[in-house]
Amino acid sequence: MDSDASLVSSRPSSPEPDDLFLPARSKGSSGSAFTGGTVSSSTPSDCPPELSAELRSAMGSAGAHPGDKLGGSGFKSSSSSTSSSTSSAAASSTKKDKKQMTEPELQQLRLKINSRERKRMHDLNIAMDGLREVMPYAHGPSVRKLSKIATLLLARNYILMLTNSLEEMKRLLHIWVSPHPLRTVALLPVSR
DNA sequence: TAGGCCATCTGGTCCT
């Protein structure tokens, strides 16, 4: 309810995950087909998410705690709907205790658990923002930020691209320092 | 208006 506003103000509508999922591993050939391909252009012209100021606000507000009300965001009417399942199935670990707990106590416990879960998700979002920050993607206040799924897919492609680049560099380096005379000579500066 | 994305709640399971 109240917390919604405090979280992420921007509504990401990511680039198609498929686009982000694409190449990244056209290994065989000369690697890094990714560079031009996925990462930078993964945002097909018109849907270029970004973030920066939004990110900060999001991260800043992540710690903020809403008013901890049951059924907080206009959710299903609290215990009434779950009361049956609560009594029957019940949580595995605290089953015995829950039977003995009074309604207010149960409610208190629920609030506590909800709060923990909320915090967990906030932490997850902060981590996701951190990942967005290091992604090769257009960051800016006027651009929507990547959706979660898009962030993950882009990150995957980025890692694959970097891996390919690294392999390529290693290969080149190996050629350069190769003991093969012809290759070595070819690398020697022309001294006349 | 439909679809996408997200936050939150909730019960269950796993781990310490």
Next chain:
DNA sequence: AGGACCAGATGGCCTA
């Protein structure tokens, strides 16, 4: 036993 993690359900907001 308590907390972390997970997945399903639900409803809100936003954009095409």
